[in-house]
Amino acid sequence: MFGVEARALMLEGVNELADAVQVTMGPKGRNVVIELSYGTPKITKDGVTVARSMAFENRVKNVGAALVKQVANATNAVAGDGTTLATVLARSIFAEGTKSVAAGMNAMDLRRGMNMAVDTVVEYLKSKAKTISTPTEYAQVASISANGDAEVGDLVAKALEKVGKEGVITISEGKTLENELEVIDGLKLDRGYLLTNFITNTRTQKCELDDPLILVHEKKISEASKLKPLLQLVVKLQRPLFIVADDVVGEALTALVVNKVRAGLKVCVIKAPGFGSYRIDHLLDFVALTGSKLISESTSLKLEDVTVEMLGNAKKIIVTKDDTIILGAVGDKQVIQERRDEVTSQLKKATAKFDKEKLEQRLSRLSGGVAVIKVGGASDVEISEKKDRVVDALNSARAAAYEGIVPGGGVALLQASRELDKIKTTNFEEKVGVQIIQIAMKIPAYIIAANAGYEASMVVGKLLEKIENDSFGFDAAQGEYVDMFKAGIVDPVKVLRRAIQDAVSVSTLLTTTEAVVYPNYTSNSNSNLHYN
Template sequence: MVRQVLFGQEAHAALLRGVDSVADVVRGTLGPRGRWVVMNDEKDHHPILVNDGVTIAKGLDHPDRLYNLGAQILKQASARTNEVAGDGTTTSTVLAQAMVHEGFKLVAAGAEPMALKRGMEKALEAARAQFKRMAKPLETDEEVGFIASLAANDASLGQLIMECVKKVGRDGGIAIEDSNTGSDSFEFTEGMQLGTGSGWISPYFVTDRERLECVIEKCYILITNRRISVVGDLIPTLDKLLQVSKNLLIVCDGLDGEALNTLVVNRIKGNLNVCVVKMPGASERQKSRLEDLAIVTGGRLFTSETGRSLSHVSVQDLGRAQKALVTKDQTTIFQGLGSKEAVEERLNRLKHLVPLANDAIDSLGLKERIAKLSGGIAVLRVGAPTEAALREKKLRVEDALNATRAAIDDGIVPGGGLSYIKAAFAVDRVPAEGDEALGVQIVRKALERPLWQIAENAGLNGNVIVQMVRELAGPVGFDARTQDFVNVYEAGILDPLKVVRSALENAVSVAATLLTAVGAVSIIPGTERMDEEDTDYESPFKKAMGIK
């Protein structure tokens, strides 16, 4: 293969073209008056309307491979923000684009890239500190509704999510399913979630590639705190299971080697409808949660301490549930078939242990387990007139749920770009000199960009709106929906702290990466199959090894 190499400003120009090819499409969707993007659905290639930043970014690739380098790096900002916070992907893209544009201008004028990076990192720390000062806990059901409505860009969906949270509690599980009636609704059912980090071990286990999730109906559940590597430990159990079912969920400490390969192959061939998840948590905490799962599902926990081989597991030792839903980060068990009396006994025991806990951390862990055992699952059913509209709506519901969970975890800050405006004042006070001071200003200018873009998408002059908001005191910001200046707390224009912080952190990281690049290298199309054996070139490695 032959590679094209660019250096300096030529490389920066190519990378910038790639950045803009993604950001210019994504940024038009920001805010309540953001517009939609028409793109082909990955599943059936039918046209769909989307305004979810990370989904749009995933579907964008520049045909020029050099430009595409910049596009792919920018997409990392939205992808990382989505992984950490589940929302804020468009904001992260807007921030990163602004920083890259300003940074490349400064580098072209002679600024030292590493000094710019140091200044950007100083500005980031100042902004983080300001976010923390502004943050407050999510206290009321109304605030939950505000957060969900803003993220979903739909007040009725926001209220439905609020009702779900109210029903199952803030630590309870919420699952999203398709509605059979075409309308939105939710119902409460028995079940539990294993916790963040309990997702599938391999993507080869997914049954829905679009949503990256695995659904197993009427499943049997093998529960162990062991790490499984040897397939021989599983084969006797699988042989027994296949006489009654091929639906199996394995919850363990990990799976690798031949055991993983064998299960994946059988999953792909259709011999087994299987998924493997890792139960999160340290040793004792993990074991306790596995015991809870065993009681809920009527199964038996096989521990490394007992010394009993997994090859001795019988079908009667397996837990059972009506359904298991496994995503990248979470496993939800619906209607476990364990004894209600055993679950109630377990709950009473845990409640008795709470006042006896050694410290606040142990007490919190016990309370979380009680919530998972008693809280149940809210099934949020989403409906739409067409399949394409349903997919788009479910993306917004997922964003809203993620934003709500993020707000519950870390609290809330003023929304609508106001937190970034307030952070810009803090960044103005960062002490720095020379090119580091210029790096500080890269971030400081970018902090105004989300509000600017929200205003522009509402058909207004972004520069005017930014300046007016900067002159206002207190929590007064711009409401793009009513095109008025309001107290954001009273108007419900709130953002999760985790989302605001993650969007800026990932934007700074991606922008700094691009600014410090000295060149860009890509493969020239049509040369991928060119092989060294097609030339007179003799590989030193092959020569040394005696390979012809």
């Protein structure tokens, strides 16, 4: 399929996708109900969740929608929020670009103009960014991202205050009606005890070790004879023993259980976290945090030669069947900082999403502190919907910590649109490309006002009249014109920047598309694959 016909069908798919996504935008955005292939339907206000759930029978429409889904996914992957914004911007840019190409304009010149405009918008946003550091500011950013839920904003702000922006914050499903925040001052490993024999508290089904010695072994431990000197040492010191190893089996495992039962030795074993090449990285992080030495061939340290100096220390270790929490680990601060610097350097060079996630987890662990936000609700459907908003709120607050904030509600983009008048272009098509971005920058404020039930054209017109006032904006939740900073209505620059860049990247490709190739499986042939 070629030319105008191909672009028109792709635009249909983009329009239907954007229509479903944009209803979630703003403090008075609506829910979207998604039918799942199994279980109860999902209710959400999360733009990327809505986008991912949509597909079309028409293959060309599906191509257009799939590319805009890519915009939402890309923005979500980097900024963690802003997926709805990216989707509506992509639709606007593609729609206006398609009109211009249909009118006979040069698509490549249009693209150059759009890229010039985006660079100007990004530079403007960076120049107006306000750094944030207080819990109140974090709460404001998080609340906006959670569709105006102040409780969620406060919860996220408290979590960040406790563990820092690099700290571990996990979001789980709670068991009560209320949201809860649990802060663990320590290190959490996703590994539970090897045997229930190690349990010290039968009521809670946990193994709790106070002031333990910590052995970290890279390989599998199977020989009791090699373990004997270590057991004699910990019995002499009258301290519990915590072992992290690839595995403990056979005679060695039996020896530990027998010593616990007969000699009263408090001991617990977990398997080393991670897998493959990541396992050794996790172990090296762990030895740095606990002040232990890694027993392995690479360090030339042997199990049978272990001394107390090779063992790590912690104030308390709590092990359940699923995970381990180490409290008050005693590691050398300089060694920990060196590990942290090394991981930070690797993170800057990483390109694969999986590698980035693993490195971010390691950096969080080395930064110390674990916060768990437990999302409560009356039903699984309610908890799932709230959990989506909490995830967005956390990601948005973290994004704000890195690149700062600007007035929210689409105001910053409206202000940036005025800066585009200053761009000098070399031809008419480039100027039209700039104008396409200028139109797109007005769309978010329009949709937010419309979703709240107000006359959007009048709202946007009023905001443009007061454009010289950097913080003047419209509070769609209250229906009032306010100082956006004072009202706490703000957007993270990182989220806006990524949404704009990702939207333009895909939209310009769609605008410059002249043909669509897709497989056509004909009903009268089982062997031949035809292409249109």
